[in-house]
Amino acid sequence: MGVDWKHKTIRACIGLGLGLGMSAMLATGAAAEGLVKYEVVDDGVPQSLTGKPGDAERGRKVIINRKQGNCLACHAISVLASEPFHGEIGPSLDGVAERYSEAQLRLILINAKAVFPDTIMPAFYRNDGFTRVMKKFRGKTILTAQQVEDVLAFLKALK
Numbered sequence: 001m002g003v004d005w006k007h008k009t010i011r012a013c014i015g016l017g018l019g020l021g022m023s024a025m026l027a028t029g030a031a032a033e034g035l036v037k038y039e040v041v042d043d044g045v046p047q048s049l050t051g052k053p054g055d056a057e058r059g060r061k062v063i064i065n066r067k068q069g070n071c072l073a074c075h076a077i078s079v080l081a082s083e084p085f086h087g088e089i090g091p092s093l094d095g096v097a098e099r100y101s102e103a104q105l106r107l108i109l110i111n112a113k114a115v116f117p118d119t120i121m122p123a124f125y126r127n128d129g130f131t132r133v134m135k136k137f138r139g140k141t142i143l144t145a146q147q148v149e150d151v152l153a154f155l156k157a158l159k
């Protein structure tokens with residue numbers, strides 16, 4: 001119990017550093033696009049942000065890009081084993097499409113804090129609620145609506 005708690009705290013601290021760094025540094029993705037309005041239904045966002053399905057291959061690139069998704073900083077994904085440095089701060093994303101519906105995964109990507117209130121996972125499609133964001137990043141999301149859908153297309157294949 002005690003050991004587990006300590007371990008979690010250490011992981012959370014590493015993650016917090018990463019998470020804070022990321023929301024400051026990485027909020028570059030979505031140029032000046034206005035935020036697409038989305039509707040949360042139960043615990044998910046059922047409608048595509050772009051009105052179309054995403055592209056899994058483009059999603060893979062966003063996931064491994066250290067300046068975009070940077071998901072591997074915190075998550076391991078076996079099918080991307082050839083990529084270096086898979087983090088252990090978050091759970092492995094193997095089989096994630098079996099644990100969550102598409103709508104749930106979309107909400108986790110848009111704003112992980114809506115699903116895991118205390119998480120250090122960045123909200124990839126939110127442009128408010130950040131403190132002390134550098135001026136040039138204000139009003140911008142980490143990923144564009146299209147990139148969210150592309151990452152989602154990749155995650156949906158992780159069964």
Ligand code: HEC
Binds near residue numbers: 019072075089105120
């Ligand atoms: C700074 C670390 C960090 C980054 C970067 C990050 N995540 Fe996470 N993620 C987490 C943590 C921690 C959790 C576990 C939820 C919690 O905090 O309780 C999580 C949970 C998840 C879950 C739910 C997994 C499950 O099995 O419950 C999904 C899906 C997910 N992340 C996808 C992604 C994707 C895709 C990216 C990149 C676009 C990403 N995450 C980037 C830390 C991160």
